[in-house]
Amino acid sequence: MTELLDLADSVVARAKEGELVEAFLTRSRTTEVKAYNGDVESLNSAASAGIAVRVIVDGRQGFAYTGALDDPALHETLEEARDNARFAGVDEFNTIASPDGVAPPDLVVDTGKLAGTPVDRKVELALQLERAARAGSPHIRGVDTAMYGDEVSVSAVATNTGVRAETESGVCYLAASVMAGEGAETQTAFWYGVGRHLDELDLDEVARKAVDRAVRMLGAKQPASRRLTVVLEPLMTAQVLSLIGSTLTGEAVLKGYSPFGERVGESIGASNVTLVEDPTDPDAFGASCYDDEGLASRRVPLVDGGVLRGFMHNSYTGRRSGEGSTGSAARAGLAGSVGVGPRAMALTPGTLTPEELYASVGDGLLVQNLKGLHSGVNPISGDFSAGAEGMLIRDGALAEPVREITIASTLQRMLQDVRAIGADVHRLPMSAAGVTLAVGDVTMSGR
Amino acid sequence: MIEHDVIKRTLQAALRTGGDFAEVFAEDRRGSSARLDDGRLQSFNSGRDKGAGIRVVSGETTGYAHTADLSEEGLRAAAEAAAGAARGGGGGTRTVDLNRVQGPDVNHVGVLPETVEKDKKAELLLRADVAARSEGDAIKQVIAVYADNRRRILVANSDGVLAEDDQVRTRFMVQAVAGADTGMQTGYESTGFTMGFELFDQLDVEEFARTAARRALTKLRARPAPSGALPVVINRGGGGVMFHEACGHGLEADAIMKEASVYAGRVGELVASPLVTLVDDGTMGPEWGSFSVDDEGKPAGRNVLIQDGVLTDYMWDNLRARKADRPSSGNGRRESYRHTPMVRMTNTFLVNGTEDPDEIVRQTPYGVYVASLGGGQVDTATGDFVFGMTEAYLIEDGQITDPLRDANLIGNGPESLRNIDAVGNDFAFGPPGMCGKDGQSVPVGDGNPTLRVASLTVGGTAA
Incomplete structure (x- = not known):
C-alpha cells in the first residue's frame, strides 16, 4: 500500500471507543505556464498536500483540515475535529461510509506519462499556442491568455469502519483567450483542449477555434428582445447540466431545496432527455474508482426518456432517505464538508451534427458564451437568467453575431423544452460532458 | 514567522541565477466555520x-x-525552483538589506475569534434559525x-521591503427558503468586516435573520x-458590484497593459x-x-x-508598476501563499451625490x-x-410596486457609466463580497448611494 493510505490508516487507528473517524488525504502537483508576446509570462510549479478529518460522536459531526502532512499536523487535525464535534447538533443519520460490497470499476488511470513529462515541453506548448493564436488571423489584436496547465493528484480515504480507497487522476489542458479587432471594436473568445497526457492535446485546433470564434463575433450588435430556440454549444451545455445536477442530489432533495424533489417517476423533461451520472465510464475525465468517501463508483440513472428515475446520494443522504449511497460523495477541496455531487454526468447524444441541428432549428440563437451563471440562476426556485453572446440562426444556418443579451427561462422549463440533442459529445474536466443542445421557448432580452 | 537572516539568505538563493527581483511571501492562516442547515448545526x-x-522575476x-515547509531548507528549495522557472541569464551574489514598511493602522481587532468558545459561535446560528422561522410557516428552511x-503574512523582497500584517475577518450569513403554491424562493442577508468577534x-442577530426571512x-x-432595456434604480449599498464589474476590473493594470480593457489609454x-x-x-x-x-508589502x-466622470488612474501591483516605472497603488493581492499576486480591488465605491433618493424613484415613471x-x-x-x-x-x-423573481442584468461598462443620470446622497457600504479572478478568490468591499442608470438590459422573461 502507498504512503498516503498508510498515513490515513495511522490517523484512523487513533479513533477512540464510540467514535467514527474518516481521514481524507491528498497530494497534488500542478504546473501552469503562461505565454505572452513570445515570452514565458509565468511558470508556476507547485506541490500541495493536506488532510481533512471527520469525527462523529453520538450523532455529532466535526471537521478539521490542515494544509500539511507532517506527523503533528495529522495528530492535531484529528484532535481538532474531535473537539469540533462536541459543538455540532445531533443528527441520528450522521455517518461515514462503510464497505457496501460494490466492487470498484476496472479503470486504468496511468498518470505516469503526464507526471514524467519535462517542464520544457510544457513551456514550448504554451509558447507555440501563443504564436499560433497570434498568427491565426490579421484581425487578432492580442492573445491575453495562452496557457498550458496540468494537475496530477492522488487522494486516499480510510475509515475505522473498514473503508480503504485510493484514487489517482491526471489531466492537462491548453487554453487560449484572444481579442479580435476591427476599428474601435474588440471581440473576444476562448477555446481549450483537454487530455490525460500531452499527446492528446490538439494545439492547432485550440488556436484555430479561439481565433475563429473571436473573429466571427466582429460586428456583433444587440438584437431586439424576443422568444426563440437557443442552441447551446457543448461547453455551455455542460455548465447548465452542472446546475441541473446540483438539484438532483439527495442533499437538495432531503432539505427541500430541489424543484424536482417530489417527482420521481414523473416526466420532468422532453422524451429525448436521458441523463446518467456515470463515473465508471473510462472516457469521462471525472471517472474514478471511488467517490470522496471511498465507496466504489457506480452508474446512477437520473432521467430516462424524460422521466425522473432517482437522485445521487452520499452515505448520509443514502442513509436518511433509505436509498443507500450511490457513490456520489463530493468534497469541495480539503476545507469543504462532504456533500453530494456528480463527477461524470452525460446526456445520451442524438444523431445530428451541429450543422444539421442548426438546420433543424431554422430560426434561433447559437450561444457560444454564458456569463453570470453564478449570479443569475437560482437552483432552488429554478429561475434561469444568464448573459450571453453568440450567432443568430436564420434559415437553418449561422447568421450575424449578437452580444449584450441575456437568455432566460427556468431549469424546469428548459428540461421540458429540449428540442434536439447533438451527436457531438465533448469530454470535459467538469461534472458533465458537453453536447450541442437545442432548447425552445427561451426569452432573449436585448434592446 | 521567519528569521530575518533566513529571509535574506532565501532572497539571495532566489537571485543566484540572475533574476531582477525576488520576493518571499509567508502566510499562516487559520479559521473556523459553522453551518446550520435543516434545523441543525450540521458541523x-x-x-x-x-x-x-x-517569486523570481527575470525580464x-x-x-x-x-x-509548506518554512524551514531554511524548505525555503531554499522553493527559491531554487522559482529561480529555475524564471531562468535568469546572469549570476552572482546579491545582498539585500531589509527595511520594515509600516502600513496604515486598519486592523483594530477587539476579540480574536480563536479565543471565543465554540458554543458561542454555535449559539448565534441557533438564534438565527429560531428568529427566521418565527416569520411564518411559509419559511421552510434556514441556512446560517x-x-x-x-x-x-510576512512579505520581503529584493528591493529591501519587509512588511507584516495580521488580518482578521469575521462574517455571518443567513439564507431563508420560503415555499408556497408559487414555488420556492430564497432571501439572503449577509455581513462581514475586518474585525473580530465584536x-x-x-x-x-434576530432582526438580521428575520430580514432574510421577510x-x-x-x-x-x-x-x-x-x-x-429599462431604467434601473439601485438601492444604497446594494449596487457596488455594478461598479466592480462595469469598470473596476477594467481599471486593473494587468488588463490595461495587455490592452485587454476598454479603458486602456x-x-x-x-x-x-x-x-x-x-x-x-x-x-x-x-x-x-x-x-x-x-x-x-505595499501599504x-x-x-x-x-x-467627476474623468478617468484619473488605474490600480497597480508591483509587477505592473515596475514595468510602467511608477509606484504600486497597494492593489497587489493573492488568495494564499500558493498563488502569485495580481492587481485586485479592495473597497471600491461610488462617492455620494446630492439627490434625494426618494425623489430619484419618484422621477422614474417605469423601471426596475x-x-x-x-x-x-x-x-x-x-x-x-x-x-x-x-x-x-x-x-x-414613480412608486415601488411588485417584487420580481431573480434575473441577471447586462450592460456595457462605458455605456452604463455614461448612462448614470442620478446619484443620491445616502451612501452605504454593501455586504461583504468575494471576488474571483483567474481562479483566485479575495475579499472585496463595495458601496454606493442610490443611483439610476437610464438604461440597462433586464434579463427576465416577462414582456
Whole structure:
C-alpha cells in the first residue's frame, strides 16, 4: 500500500471507543505556464498536500483540515475535529461510509506519462499556442491568455469502519483567450483542449477555434428582445447540466431545496432527455474508482426518456432517505464538508451534427458564451437568467453575431423544452460532458 | 514567522541565477466555520494552512514556487525552483538589506475569534434559525453560516521591503427558503468586516435573520422580471458590484497593459457621467476589503479612479508598476501563499451625490428598483458585464410596486457609466463580497448611494 493510505490508516487507528473517524488525504502537483508576446509570462510549479478529518460522536459531526502532512499536523487535525464535534447538533443519520460490497470499476488511470513529462515541453506548448493564436488571423489584436496547465493528484480515504480507497487522476489542458479587432471594436473568445497526457492535446485546433470564434463575433450588435430556440454549444451545455445536477442530489432533495424533489417517476423533461451520472465510464475525465468517501463508483440513472428515475446520494443522504449511497460523495477541496455531487454526468447524444441541428432549428440563437451563471440562476426556485453572446440562426444556418443579451427561462422549463440533442459529445474536466443542445421557448432580452 | 537572516539568505538563493527581483511571501492562516442547515448545526469545521511562496522575476518572466515547509531548507528549495522557472541569464551574489514598511493602522481587532468558545459561535446560528422561522410557516428552511479567518503574512523582497500584517475577518450569513403554491424562493442577508468577534456586539442577530426571512416571503408573490432595456434604480449599498464589474476590473493594470480593457489609454478622458466619482480604498478599516499592507508589502492606499466622470488612474501591483516605472497603488493581492499576486480591488465605491433618493424613484415613471445585487462577471476587453439581482421590484408611476423573481442584468461598462443620470446622497457600504479572478478568490468591499442608470438590459422573461 502507498504512503498516503498508510498515513490515513495511522490517523484512523487513533479513533477512540464510540467514535467514527474518516481521514481524507491528498497530494497534488500542478504546473501552469503562461505565454505572452513570445515570452514565458509565468511558470508556476507547485506541490500541495493536506488532510481533512471527520469525527462523529453520538450523532455529532466535526471537521478539521490542515494544509500539511507532517506527523503533528495529522495528530492535531484529528484532535481538532474531535473537539469540533462536541459543538455540532445531533443528527441520528450522521455517518461515514462503510464497505457496501460494490466492487470498484476496472479503470486504468496511468498518470505516469503526464507526471514524467519535462517542464520544457510544457513551456514550448504554451509558447507555440501563443504564436499560433497570434498568427491565426490579421484581425487578432492580442492573445491575453495562452496557457498550458496540468494537475496530477492522488487522494486516499480510510475509515475505522473498514473503508480503504485510493484514487489517482491526471489531466492537462491548453487554453487560449484572444481579442479580435476591427476599428474601435474588440471581440473576444476562448477555446481549450483537454487530455490525460500531452499527446492528446490538439494545439492547432485550440488556436484555430479561439481565433475563429473571436473573429466571427466582429460586428456583433444587440438584437431586439424576443422568444426563440437557443442552441447551446457543448461547453455551455455542460455548465447548465452542472446546475441541473446540483438539484438532483439527495442533499437538495432531503432539505427541500430541489424543484424536482417530489417527482420521481414523473416526466420532468422532453422524451429525448436521458441523463446518467456515470463515473465508471473510462472516457469521462471525472471517472474514478471511488467517490470522496471511498465507496466504489457506480452508474446512477437520473432521467430516462424524460422521466425522473432517482437522485445521487452520499452515505448520509443514502442513509436518511433509505436509498443507500450511490457513490456520489463530493468534497469541495480539503476545507469543504462532504456533500453530494456528480463527477461524470452525460446526456445520451442524438444523431445530428451541429450543422444539421442548426438546420433543424431554422430560426434561433447559437450561444457560444454564458456569463453570470453564478449570479443569475437560482437552483432552488429554478429561475434561469444568464448573459450571453453568440450567432443568430436564420434559415437553418449561422447568421450575424449578437452580444449584450441575456437568455432566460427556468431549469424546469428548459428540461421540458429540449428540442434536439447533438451527436457531438465533448469530454470535459467538469461534472458533465458537453453536447450541442437545442432548447425552445427561451426569452432573449436585448434592446 | 521567519528569521530575518533566513529571509535574506532565501532572497539571495532566489537571485543566484540572475533574476531582477525576488520576493518571499509567508502566510499562516487559520479559521473556523459553522453551518446550520435543516434545523441543525450540521458541523463545526476548522482549518490551518501555513507556507511560503517565492517569486523570481527575470525580464518578462515570473517564476513561482511554494512550500509548506518554512524551514531554511524548505525555503531554499522553493527559491531554487522559482529561480529555475524564471531562468535568469546572469549570476552572482546579491545582498539585500531589509527595511520594515509600516502600513496604515486598519486592523483594530477587539476579540480574536480563536479565543471565543465554540458554543458561542454555535449559539448565534441557533438564534438565527429560531428568529427566521418565527416569520411564518411559509419559511421552510434556514441556512446560517458563521465564519472567521485570521491571516498573518510576512512579505520581503529584493528591493529591501519587509512588511507584516495580521488580518482578521469575521462574517455571518443567513439564507431563508420560503415555499408556497408559487414555488420556492430564497432571501439572503449577509455581513462581514475586518474585525473580530465584536462584530456581534453591534449585530442584532434576530432582526438580521428575520430580514432574510421577510425577503424570501416577499418573493413568493414575485412576478417574472421584465425583458429588455429599462431604467434601473439601485438601492444604497446594494449596487457596488455594478461598479466592480462595469469598470473596476477594467481599471486593473494587468488588463490595461495587455490592452485587454476598454479603458486602456483613456486616462484624462471623460469615461463616465460627471456624476460619477469612483474610489478604491484599502485603508478603510474595518470594511471587508481593508488591510494594512497588501500581499506584496505595499501599504494600503486610497486611490481615486474616476473623478467627476474623468478617468484619473488605474490600480497597480508591483509587477505592473515596475514595468510602467511608477509606484504600486497597494492593489497587489493573492488568495494564499500558493498563488502569485495580481492587481485586485479592495473597497471600491461610488462617492455620494446630492439627490434625494426618494425623489430619484419618484422621477422614474417605469423601471426596475434593485434593492440587492448578487454576484457579477465582466469581459474587460469588450466591457460587457452582467450582475444578478437577488431582491428587486418594479417601479410604476414613480412608486415601488411588485417584487420580481431573480434575473441577471447586462450592460456595457462605458455605456452604463455614461448612462448614470442620478446619484443620491445616502451612501452605504454593501455586504461583504468575494471576488474571483483567474481562479483566485479575495475579499472585496463595495458601496454606493442610490443611483439610476437610464438604461440597462433586464434579463427576465416577462414582456
